[in-house]
Amino acid sequence: MRTVYVMGVVLLSALSLLFALGIIYGEATDRWFLGGGSVGALLIAYSFIVLLLRKMGMTGPRKTER
């Protein structure tokens, strides 16, 4: 299962890079909806990376949940 999570993190990281390029492209060409939408997609990809890291046990639960 850990391998699946690691692959997920790698895939999402690659997607994040793509979305970051979308932000830069949107800004450079004044396509603000593309740039703004890419910001959203990037944040969503980050949220799934955080979730996978948590499921892998690399980030811990909150202090109160321990």
Next chain:
Amino acid sequence: MSTVVERQIPGRYARLMTSLLRGTLRLDVWVNRLYPTDFNPLYYTGGLSNLFLFTLVLSGIFLFFYYDASLGEAFASVQYITDGVPYGGIVRGVHRYAADGFIVGILLHLLRNWFTDRHLFARDNPWISGMFLLLFGGFIGFTGYQLVWDERAQLLTSMFVAMLRSIPAAGATLTRLFIGGLGISDGTLVRILFLHIGPATALYAFLWWHYVRLRHPKIWPPGVWVLFCVGLVFLLAGAVPVTREAIPAATPAARPTSFPMDIFFLIPFWLLNFLPAGVVVLLLVSLFVGGLVIPYLSRRETPTEMGVRHSGVAQVIDGNCTGCELCYYDCPYNAIVMVPSPGPGLSKAAANRSLLAVVIESRCVECGICIGACPFEALELPKFLERDVLRQVAEAVQA
């Protein structure tokens, strides 16, 4: 016969609520299989609503700087925000979709707390303040649609005026107050802008009321959900721009008869297709008042039936209190405060104390949590002493 019916109705209601409670808990268990329990979004519906409200405030401040509240310029200023201001269309979309998220979050929060009985007894204050948050949130969303001052806003304003006029006795005065005179003018949009921002400010007063008796409210969701929700509104703002609904600017000559629907904020106006304005107003008032009385009418058990609700307000045994603050941190109702101790306690552990626990009687719900929190026997429920519990246990064993 009537007695039988009266008994059946609470019975059916109790069974319905019990099945809803079970369904809610099953859903919790199912979501907990997908997410770690501290990431379960169902535990943070209130925090998610608060996050969307914060997003609304920030994006609203941005939009406010560019908005011109006059009949001739309002629509043009919104167009300028969308097309001329860098990322203005995105911020407008974020404002719109965060408003939808706010209402969805509030409704989920309401249903969850209703189905799990977390609106009864001492939790009636959060429930009532929550109803006001929902009411004001809905009204603010409606005025937001008016501020654009397109043909939809024009039609909404005339429909709202019809609803106001249908109110007996106060209708004419309320209409004059709303539109600022006998007809729609520049002053009308200024008033609508005030009715958009003023109640939005009041939301934070209601939030204070919502939180004041909760010791550990979950004000914000976990970081993973902050990222996801903020990302979602940005993604929607970019992928589904609010400008896709090309509605022309309002003009005195325009006679719009329909508009694109928003199920979160404009349902009452959709009802006007089938019902007279007065009936819609009556329905809205009934829904709101009905919501307010839910905590008092929908109890499955009365305080007497629960049996443990008359144990008396918790009392601090001065001589035993060490000022350790455990009760202060554990009380879920903010009913215990720590004050500088006027003198040492009587017990050895309390001899060097610097603080003393004091119970705020108006906040205490006699739950006994502080009794369990205190390792020094410095708190008691006066009508539910340890010897009473032991006696009841002994009686139960003998029976």
